[in-house]
Amino acid sequence: MMTSWRRRRESRRAGKKQDSEDQSCSNMELNIPSHFRCPISLDLMKDPVTLSTGITYDRESIEKWMEAGNNTCPITNQVLKTLEPIPNHAIRKMIQGWCVENKSYGIERIPTPRTPVSSYEASELLSKVVAAQQRGDRDVCLELVAKIKRLVKESERNKRCMVSNGSCGVLSAAFEAFSNDSFEENVRLLEEILSALTLMLPLGGEAKSSLGSPSCLRCMVWILRCGDLSGRRNAVFVLQGILSRDDGNFNHLVEIEGGLEAMVKLIKEPICPTTTKASLLATYHLVSSPLADEKVIARFVEMGLVEMLLEMLVDCERSLCEKVLAVLDGICGFDEGREKAYDNALTMPVLVKKILRVSDLATELSVSIIWKLSKNEKRDEGGVLVEAVQVGAFQKLLLLLQVGCSERTRGKATELLKSLNMHRERLECIDSMDFKNLKRPF
Missing domain, CATH: 1.25.40 (Serine Threonine Protein Phosphatase 5, Tetratricopeptide repeat)
Known part of the structure; x- marks a missing residue:
């Protein structure tokens, strides 16, 4: 019994010693190596990139610097030869190794970042879409549109890059071209293009002009009436953006059979709050348009829109x-x-x-x-x-x-x-x- 008591006492003393050592370790300040810190944010770099001046920054920090209108290196003040930073894989691997070594201090290993799309890659991808559209190759076009969607979803930076290189105009032109052909054969591609466009709203003038054609509006009305929930949602988002223009889009849509009814149906049978709001905005553009007349309003009234709106209020x-x-x-x-x-x-x-x-x-x-x-x-x-x-x-x-x-x-x-x-x-x-x-x- 005396032996077991001594063992328990020694165990308690060892535990106290270990706790004191752990506490002293936790109280130690962990110093991040200076070359692992971003010169702008002074934080540990998660995605180190190097400029043409040879200085390495964290991608998020340097891109904010460039988006503010600066075209110089923050450290050297030299004018940058290119605004495309190059990923610094060597520094990134060193930072990841340092994170693993200091795991006991609560440092988590930074994940390997995906390389964002460059302007050159975006232009090449959009050129392939144009070529596939001109050939009438819907399968290749579908594959390219799906790739654009993946890139845009991947990061906000990719989205900005694709939009700045004219992706909305290219996709809208492709939608117009394929909407003039057999609709039944191209419906999957057309729905995919609408899905991609909703990720890049608001649309520019060129895109709105293409999508406002009678053939495009007929396709979108068909999707609103017969498409699945996702397709109807995407169609009304794009349609709401198109109707914000004061041009012939109003007359084209009003003349399409079932167009107004499909929009009111989305208000009566909501899919989600954002879809309902988009439907209301599209309807607002119609009823407040200078081209609106008693006939259009009478159609909305006959559908019971006034009663629906009052009940919603x-x-x-x-x-x-x-x-x-x-x-x-x-x-x-x-x-x-x-x-x-x-x-x-x-x-x-x-x-x-x-x-x-x-x-x-x-x-x-x-x-x-x-x-x-x-x-x-x-x-x-x-x-x-x-x-x-x-x-x-x-x-x-x-x-x-x-x-x-x-x-x-x-x-x-x-x-x-x-x-x-x-x-x-x-x-x-x-x-x-x-x-x-x-x-x-x-």
Whole structure:
């Protein structure tokens, strides 16, 4: 028993000694070799690259330096002969070895970075896409587009490189060329091109011009109606970017059978929040276009878009709320849209509730819609103005003028107050909770 007791005592002493040694080691400051540090960030380099001046930097740091418009070496101030840094594999392997040796200090081995695509490689790849498109070789083109997608997904740097070398224009031209051929045979390639383009949004003018052709729009509408979830999502993202241009794209899309219905279906049967927002933006470009007329608005109204938008406003987050209000504001610029809004019991309560509650933009849009409804009201009794007073619009508009808003919104709010004041003898109801989080200027 005495022997076992001595063993336990010696074991405890050994443990205490080891703990003290570990603590002293952990308290030691680990010095990183100076040639392993980036001269810009002074941190351990994860992807060392060497410039034409012979100085090595971490890729992320030196690329930020160049993106700021600098074309000189930060250390030597010499003008760089080329802005393409060369990977320094020797230094990188030394850093990785040092990390392994100091693993006990909590240093993790840096992974071997992928070499980003160069401008020359991007140009070569896009040239092959153009050649395959001219030959009509969809299989080779499909393979090249898939490779572009992989590179763009790999890093933000690759994405910038591909975009700066005109990838959006090349892919859009390929989409237009193959959309003119047999659609059934090329649908897989066309969906792949749309998928690649969504990774490089926003599109440039050249890309929008190509994708806005009637053949391209017909293909995208088909994908919206019959494609899988991923294809429909990509199509509406690209379509939303195309419609932001004020040109013939509006007429081309409106004339395509099922085009407007496919967009409304994405709002009615949402795939994901981002897709719903893209669909709303595309719809907004249509209803607010100078080319929009009563016939287009009537088609949206017949599809039940006004009812959908009002139901969405009951409970939705800020970004979605702003887009829904923007579309509703565009629709209420026409008689057909206003009449449909008049007949919905949700219209005035939800619009008044959004004032001073969501955002400045939501407030301005809500006031604009109420102003349009009241300005063009044709009913003498029990109309929009009376209902607006009953749900507390008068108090909210007064408070809006006190808190402050844009000059345009101020003018509409002032005009509304004059109209509402004539009906104030009616019963007024207001939810004081609407003002609980309001920031007062005093």
